[in-house]
Amino acid sequence: MVALSALHPGERGVVVALAGGRGLLSRMMALGFTPGAEVTIVQNFGHGPLIALVRDTRVALGRGEAARIRVRRKA
Numbered sequence: 001m002v003a004l005s006a007l008h009p010g011e012r013g014v015v016v017a018l019a020g021g022r023g024l025l026s027r028m029m030a031l032g033f034t035p036g037a038e039v040t041i042v043q044n045f046g047h048g049p050l051i052a053l054v055r056d057t058r059v060a061l062g063r064g065e066a067a068r069i070r071v072r073r074k075a
Helices: 022-032 061-065
Strands: 011-016 036-042 050-054 057-061 068-075
Touching: 011 050, 022 061, 036 068, 050 061, 057 061, 061 068
Parallel strands: none
Antiparallel strands: 011 036, 011 068, 036 050, 050 057
16 A cells, blocks of 8 residues: 555556545545545656546645555556
8 A cells, every 4th residue: 555646657546545634534535536446647746746537537636635545556
């Protein structure tokens, strides 16, 4: 299990867990980051925000937010 922020562009993962307070969890779930959801990294420069594709929607996330989403890498 790794943080979403650790994935590189083109890599895919499956959401396993979310960490954070009620507000952050509510926001992430509203954006589609729910356990079992498949995520593909579109852009990640290693600093600043990253762009992920989740449930056919591109979502920009701050690094702190992305670090709280735990995923299992998918081959």
